[in-house]
Amino acid sequence: MASFTEQLLAEHQATWRAMQQHRFVTDIEQDKLPDRVFNQYLVFEGDFVATAIGIFALAVSKAPGIRQQRWLVGVLNALVDEQMGYFEEVLARRKIDVNDYRRDLPAVGRFRDGMLAAAQQGGYADIITLMFGAEWMYYTWCRRVSESAQADGDLRHWVDMHAAEEFFAQARWLKEELDACAAAMADDERRRLSVLYRRVLEWEIDFHGAAYTE
Helix, strand or coil, X not given: CCCHHHHHHXXXXXXXXXXXXXXXXXXXXXXXXXXXXXXXXXXXXXXHHHHHHHHHHHHHHHCCCHHHHHHHHHHHHHHHHHHHHHHHHHHHHCCCCHHHCCCCCHHHHHHHHHHHHHHHHCCHHHHHHHHHHHHHHHHHHHHHHCCCCCCCHHHHHXXXXXXXHHHHHHHHHHHHHHHHHHHCCCHHHHHHHHHHHHHHHHHHHHHXXXXXXX
């Protein structure tokens, strides 16, 4: 019998494919992503890191035991030190003044506010569903795209970070953790998380599309 996460991927395959073949993804794969789009995306994504820190902090507080907390604290440390440091460095190197870019478009707000509200209002399994949805999606397309060339060194580094073994280990941990959570759930709870998973993919599609806004 397929695991819960494999069932999610099968059930929402159309939405999954829409993100995997998103214009943002295929432009990177074909090495034709406009600089202005990547710069705008970096502003959006850099802002979202602060939200992600809040989401993972909630996961630590709602985790069922020390095993999960230990892993999640490691994720938090990476977000605060490595991810925040990356954005500070890349924005400075590319001479990006965030005040020159759009920062709160509706699609960006839906993603940020939807993810944070679900984490605040839901339980531990909700948060794991949110982050599995985002990170398994990212690893999958970045792993594929990493097999092609990108002339922009910053863009290539971004792809490599999300195709790396360390990121895969984090995405795989979320996948396994969600399967473990689902094993003890009633069917109606699993259906509720399935809806949440689909929403994450939909939010991600809109979020990446917003980077093309003039």
